[in-house]
Amino acid sequence: MRSAGLRRTRRISRASAAALVTALALTSLASCGTSSSKDDDSSSSSKGSSDPSAPLDPKTKVTISIDCMPPAAKAAELREWKEDIKTFNEKYPNVTINGKSTPGQCNEPPRFTAMLKGKSQPDVFYAYFSDLQQVLDNDGAEDISAYVNDKTVPALKDIQPQVVDVARKDGKLYGLPTSNYTMGLMINRKLFKQAGLDPNTPPATWDEVRAAAKKIAGLGKGISGYGEYSAGNNGGWHFAATQFGLGGEIVDASGKKAAFNNETGKQVLQQLHDMRWEDDSMGKTQLLKWGDLQKQIASDKLGMFLAAPDDIAYMVQQLGAQY
Numbered sequence: 001m002r003s004a005g006l007r008r009t010r011r012i013s014r015a016s017a018a019a020l021v022t023a024l025a026l027t028s029l030a031s032c033g034t035s036s037s038k039d040d041d042s043s044s045s046s047k048g049s050s051d052p053s054a055p056l057d058p059k060t061k062v063t064i065s066i067d068c069m070p071p072a073a074k075a076a077e078l079r080e081w082k083e084d085i086k087t088f089n090e091k092y093p094n095v096t097i098n099g100k101s102t103p104g105q106c107n108e109p110p111r112f113t114a115m116l117k118g119k120s121q122p123d124v125f126y127a128y129f130s131d132l133q134q135v136l137d138n139d140g141a142e143d144i145s146a147y148v149n150d151k152t153v154p155a156l157k158d159i160q161p162q163v164v165d166v167a168r169k170d171g172k173l174y175g176l177p178t179s180n181y182t183m184g185l186m187i188n189r190k191l192f193k194q195a196g197l198d199p200n201t202p203p204a205t206w207d208e209v210r211a212a213a214k215k216i217a218g219l220g221k222g223i224s225g226y227g228e229y230s231a232g233n234n235g236g237w238h239f240a241a242t243q244f245g246l247g248g249e250i251v252d253a254s255g256k257k258a259a260f261n262n263e264t265g266k267q268v269l270q271q272l273h274d275m276r277w278e279d280d281s282m283g284k285t286q287l288l289k290w291g292d293l294q295k296q297i298a299s300d301k302l303g304m305f306l307a308a309p310d311d312i313a314y315m316v317q318q319l320g321a322q323y
Helices: 075-091 109-117 129-137 154-158 161-167 189-194 206-217 234-245 263-278 292-298 309-318
Strands: 021-027 062-067 095-100 124-128 175-181 184-187 224-226 302-307
Touching (some): 124 129, 161 175, 234 302, 292 309
Parallel strands (some): 062 095, 062 124
Antiparallel strands (some): 021 175, 184 302
8 A cells, every 4th residue: 555755845746645555356266267067867968168268167056255245334335245246146146155244344464364374265355465475375366367358357458457467476367456546635624624724725745744733633622633553554554655655665676675764764753753742743542553543533533644535435334424
């Protein structure tokens, strides 16, 4: 996930502040397109096609488990999910889809890692773009290169090649991107106005973020000007995102050496230090994880944080926020 950086007075352009965040659908199935079945009531056998893009033999009964089925709390998404399954089954009535849902965030890093190590992942599962290596380290996915083409995935040509490549390793494709989006600065318009700031002209540099956070925190009543994650593996995600936004990297071009122990990395951390300890604009409660900042800003206790589009959906649908 990529986002923006800190400290120096520097314009945060949409290109640099925004970042690519990709979710992957990986598969632990070896094949679904190539199949064979045998009719026990006849002496003839029905052989599946050796063409990976060929339709599944309609005599073959298949059950597939897929994670990230929307929970009941996300009624609209769950309805769309069921409609998709119904449409799929109209073409493939012999395939049973078992959806698996989890409360809160679908892919929580500790739970995801435990699932891989326990070999309990569904047949099709979602992962962040940075998860591919640990999936492969745990022998958790199959090469689907032979099954992915313009015929089997009609929208393939519409997906940016570099986005598809995040699911590729050593020339083999292990998944397909389901979404990618940009990150940006989410603000609380009400608190901006109360602090004398113009919500229609939000901060465009990290110095401006710091100044605005200080004014918002000055409102008192337990209000923080700026929030950041530091628990549940979320702190490292945003640290990396901020590095990328400043033009930095986490590993060097070889992919084998760390590249964040430098001035850019120190700049990111120094900004957070100054806002927390010098300005006292980040509040005294830290070790925040995904979900905490959304609750704070939705209850008018937080002025700003780096966010993604799914944060708004979560706040509106599950927290009742007005955005």
